[in-house]
Amino acid sequence: MLRSAYASTKAAINSFTCTWALELAEAGITVNAAAPDVVEAVLFR
Numbered sequence: 001m002l003r004s005a006y007a008s009t010k011a012a013i014n015s016f017t018c019t020w021a022l023e024l025a026e027a028g029i030t031v032n033a034a035a036p037d038v039v040e041a042v043l044f045r
Helices: 003-027
Strands: none
Touching: none
16 A cells, blocks of 8 residues: 555656657757656665
């Protein structure tokens, strides 16, 4: 259950990045996102 927040947040970042890239492309603005890989934490043990 605790992983839902992590997964939905990461999905939201991906969605925002794609949407902003499409919306801002006409203005010549590029969009990138940097997301870390899975981090060893209590949540994933």
